[in-house]
Amino acid sequence: MPHDFPSMLKELHLKVTPRRLATLAALATATTYVSPEEVHKRLQGEFARIGLPTVYRNLEELAAGGVITKVLHPNRQLYYYFCPNRSHHHHFVCLACRTVEDLECCGLEEVEKQVGGRVLSHIVQANGLCQACLQAGREAAA
Missing domain, CATH: 1.10.10.10 (Winged helix-like DNA-binding domain superfamily/Winged helix DNA-binding domain)
Structure with a gap:
């Protein structure tokens, strides 16, 4: 599209x-x-x-x-x-193959409950190795 x-x-x-x-x-x-x-x-x-x-x-x-x-x-x-994707979401970043995947989970409500306040802004990004890179034995790039 x-x-x-x-x-x-x-x-x-x-x-x-x-x-x-x-x-x-x-x-x-x-x-x-x-x-x-x-x-x-x-x-x-x-x-x-x-x-x-x-x-x-x-x-x-x-x-x-x-x-x-x-x-x-x-x-x-x-x-x-x-x-x-224009909806509220975060990303998983593979440090080996450099792909980026959408994460629909946020956890912001849980953070607000724990701190007893209101979060005004946040950045969440998960870094790691995707399933394909794990299976291929690839390492994270420097």
């Missing part, structure tokens, strides 16, 4: 530009999470003059709007993943 990237950008009150559209397309066609440098490399074939700061800025704007997801890797590198 094709994505309506122009509408996504308009909903975020972001100007629809060829670079933003190409950034979304690059992320949507990736099957794993990707680094800003990988996105930059993909876009260089389409745009002779695109700087890494432009890529970073576009990725941050899209992540702030919830169109893409930031993946916080244990190596302290920041990666990005296009997730079309």
Whole structure:
């Protein structure tokens, strides 16, 4: 199912530009999470003059709007993943094959019960090895 990237950008009150559209397309066609440098490399074939700061800025704007997801890797590198699921959910990140899976469980209500207060924001990401990587004996990438 094709994505309506122009509408996504308009909903975020972001100007629809060829670079933003190409950034979304690059992320949507990736099957794993990707680094800003990988996105930059993909876009260089389409745009002779695109700087890494432009890529970073576009990725941050899209992540702030919830169109893409930031993946916080244990190596302290920041990666990005296009997730079309707009409902409240979290992610399981395989550190070997770099796939990202939706987690429908949250546990926020339980946290609020334990602290006796109200959580205003939260980030939940589970890192590990997916079943296929476990069975293949793969190790987490550095």
